[in-house]
Amino acid sequence: MTQDEMKQAVAQEALKFVVKDTIIGVGTGSTANFFIDALATIKDDIIGTVASSVATADRLKDHGIKVFDLNDVEEISVYIDGADESDNGLNLIKGGGGALTREKIVAAVADQFVCIADESKLVDVMGDFPLPVEVIPMAANYVKNQIIKRIGGTPIIREDFVTDNGNLILDVEGLKITDPKAMETELNSIVGVVTNGLFANRGANVLLLGTPNGVRTI
16 A cells, blocks of 8 residues: 555544544644545534645645634544554654644634544654744744753744744744653743644544554554
């Protein structure tokens, strides 16, 4: 199976976690796009969705799937999204597409978080994928220096990129993340950080991994 075929397989498997007659959260990225395409086949079974990015909202609407503003929603039954890395404790790195803040907000509201990925995303220790940190533009240099001082690594401003919230992304290279919950908390304590791409204090409840032999559930 190709990587895209594995992504399609996990997207299809994720439909089993969609709760009928509820509002669900939908993530951002290539794997989430496969899920949106699959969701279109059962769109009449749900009330609607909350999107984690403008791009996701546009794709959902193109499929005729209703999109709600999160402020108009009391409950989200399940949030389904991909990841850039996951460890065996279902801690995640997300934000390769730059939507980490909205993804983290929707995940926080959802009763359950189902992560969908191909098997290459599962690692023993996260950090090979650069950790995204969303920052207020005027604080970028300060945050960069604080990251080096507090956790190490090499923070690099993502060029020619602005988030849906109007902020910048620092991608932190060269980390070995052995305590993701502590690192997530430490990074978020730096003034000027909006949030970071570690989903550890609220990690995934279920990880669906696409493999050449089918979908593996963790």
